Amino acid sequence: MLLAHATLRHSYPHCWRHRTPVIFRATPQWFIGMDTAGLRRDALAAIANEVEWFPGWGEERIAGMVAGRPDWCISRQRTWGVPIALFVDKASGAPHPRSIELLEQVARRVAQGGVDAWYALDARELLGAEAERYAKVTDVLDVWFDSGVTHACVVDARPELAQDGHADWRVMYLEGSDQHRGWFQSSLLTRVAMTGHAPYRQVLTHGFTVDEQGRKMSKSLGNGIEPQDVMKRLGADILRLWIASADYSNEMALSEQILQRVSDTYRRLRNTSRFLLANLDGFDPARHLLPVADCLLLDQWIIARADDLQQQIVAACDRYAFAEVVQRVQNFCTNELGALYLDITKDRLYTMPRDSRGRRSAQSAMFRIIEAMVRWLAPVL
Known part of the structure; x- marks a missing residue:
């Protein structure tokens, strides 16, 4: 016997760009384990003991994110990006036992011929008779992994930036508050995994520019103020003075009235x-x-x-x-x-x-x- 009939409206994730429902499908991926080798523990120690955070609440914010985050999925299925240059067993999916050595050989080829050297590579050139048993991985790295290793690409690779023969890490990372989940964190995790230490000594986080009512500036709302327009009308000094006088630890309001006060x-x-x-x-x-x-x-x-x-x-x-x-x-x-x-x-x-x-x-x-x-x-x- 049917006693009742009703329609229930559920919340369901949609693609922010296409406005269409997102379909979840489990697929094999590559991960960096947060607890397998103590990466989470060491990262939290570096956050607390090695870095100054400006403003101070940045430390609690990133520490909470690292403490609660799952393992880091570093693989993406795209046709562009930095390849995950591994060979895996076709039957078991296990990486080749000489993966480190093979990665070094691929890296030398990429340094000479660009990233296409990996895609053009015939597995037999490196594996010989074993090539039939192994397949090239077609995944690419998460872009946050790319940006997260700039400490190695920029500083480690440039001896002129070193002091006393060692890379000088007395550096500041400066970005918006969204980067506690992004660049700040990916840089921290990769550097701690490589050396056991943070890649920076100071991190400064700034808010975003909003209108006088605290709304995000956008063309659709008609509340945007272009820096070039401010400089033409009032001069670059006014724009610089506004930036210097704004409290960057929160969202920074900008309007014609605020510019007049500046x-x-x-x-x-x-x-x-x-x-x-x-x-x-x-x-x-x-x-x-x-x-x-x-x-x-x-x-x-x-x-x-x-x-x-x-x-x-x-x-x-x-x-x-x-x-x-x-x-x-x-x-x-x-x-x-x-x-x-x-x-x-x-x-x-x-x-x-x-x-x-x-x-x-x-x-x-x-x-x-x-x-x-x-x-x-x-x-x-």
Whole structure:
């Protein structure tokens, strides 16, 4: 007896490109075992002990991915890519017992004739009478394996990048947050498998550019802002200053209103610099620069504030906190300089004799400040 009849709607995976249902089919593949030789354990140790992560949450993110990931399927069935240059037994599917030696021979041929050397290779050239028993593998490597071994292709293969005869791994990997699952991880796994150590000493992750409402920029939404357009309308300095002032640890919002605020900041920095330079007319630091101890107390104070800011900026740069650098310089120009020091000092600059101690003291302070500002802003503006 039929008691009820209903239609149930199920969620089913679809191809993101073709919008058609995905059919799953189990096929033989090549894998790198995560636990067979302790690769997962060693990778997690390298994440925790060998690498600095910027921002700090990157460590927890990639550690969680490595801890929970399955074995790495490195084979793909495509007609392009880096071939998996193996010979397997036609009956059992087992790799040839001399696979390492054969791989080296194939690698030499590929180095001379390109990747087509593998596809044109007659198995009898390497296997002789055994060729009838073995088949060439037609799979290619996962592209993440390709990119994941750049540490070997770029650094190991170039002696000029080595120090004391060893590859110098004091390097940073810098990419978007999606690469914890991609390049950061494939590079880590391949290098740990080869040497037991991470391929990098620092990893910096940045967010992606979104609009003011946090939406991804796209043509369909009409919310995209082209960098070339910003440079034509506002200048490259505005674009660079926005990038330096954005908190890259999260998604970075960009809109016309945000660019206008960045332009205001730029004008503040530029006008402050112009004022300092304008009041250094006739000042020759070789002859007129006073020692800090001989300057007036107000000038000593602003020099000390600039020295403190210099130390803060160096510390921020060491942490790659570039938005903090821009904010601190802006606050210094607005508060200490604009709202206090420059306003008070104008009388000395405009009324005191040209070579008086009071005027030279102010100019000595201004010279030190503008010299410091050039250092602070030169990487950006």
